[in-house]
Amino acid sequence: MHHLLLTLTQTAHPEAAIALQQELRSLVVVEDDFGAVQTVAGVDVGFEDDDRVACAAIAVLRFPDLTLQESVMIRRPTTFPYVPGLLAFREVPVVMEALAELKTKPDLLLCDGNGYIHPRRCGFACHLGIVSGLPSIGVAKTPYLGEHEPLAEHRGAWQPIRDSGEVIGAIVRTQSNIKPVYVSIGHRISLNSAIDFVLKCAPKYRLPETTRQADQLSKGHTKPVSAI
Incomplete structure (x- = not known):
């Protein structure tokens, strides 16, 4: 199943991608479905050479x-054009290659981007979770969709984000008096658990340490580290 979904993701054209995304939405598990979490992984995708090269x-x-x-x-x-709402089709294939290179299979993925906060409720974190089979969370830096009540300034404060009456994620303050992040489920995790993990992974900075480490790697500030 996972191999088939990856193949469909790799070969989809923009017209077919929306239909596939709607089918994938039905596979998203919005409740906790994981065991003990001993490793967490940050996932970041960037683009180089005028968008012609994807870097995971x-x-x-x-x-x-x-x-x-x-x-x-x-x-x-890069094999898929830039289309708002279909970014996963540009990013998931290269991330799956990167996951295959790991010696340590992570228990949970924290993705730099949205999951359920998406017009079709199937953003990058959802798509990657389904194709990889791993529990996943979306952690975005900027708002994309939905509305929320005012957010308190202290660390740990959060408010649900709603779209057409449906809770699709949460705005979360990871550090007091610092800009919030936008958290949503990806796959095999509840929103409450996603918020809890994001806060535990962000003890010092606005962004989870997973995201910070992956971002520094993608920008060349650090070198890849082999598993011990």
């Missing part, structure tokens, strides 16, 4: 002490 960086950290265990970065030619 994954940093695997031990949980809960957030010590870096392993990291990998893969560069591949």
Whole structure:
């Protein structure tokens, strides 16, 4: 199943991608479906050479002490055009290649981007979770969709994000008096658990340490680390 979904993702045209995305939405598990979490991985995708090359960086950290265990970065030619709402079709294939390079299979993915906060409730974190089979969370830096009540300034404050009356995610303050992040489920996790993991993975900074490590790797500030 997972191999078939990856193949469909790799070969979809923009016209077919929306239909596939709607089918994938029915596979999203919105409740907790995972065991003990001992490793968490940050997933970040960037683009180089005028958008012609996709770069996937994954940093695997031990949980809960957030010590870096392993990291990998893969560069591949971009095969899908930029279409708002269909970013997963550009990003998931190269991330799956990066996941295959890991010696440590992570227990949970924290993705730099949205999951359920999406017009069709199937953003990058959902898509990657379904194709990989791994529990996943979306952690975005900027708002994309939905409305919420005012957010308190202290660390741990959060408000649900709603779209057409449906709760699709949460705005979360990871550090007091600092800009919030936008958290949504990806796959095999509840929103409450997603918020809890994001806060535990962001003890010092606005962004989870998983995201920070993957981002530094993708920008060349750090080098890949092999598993011990």
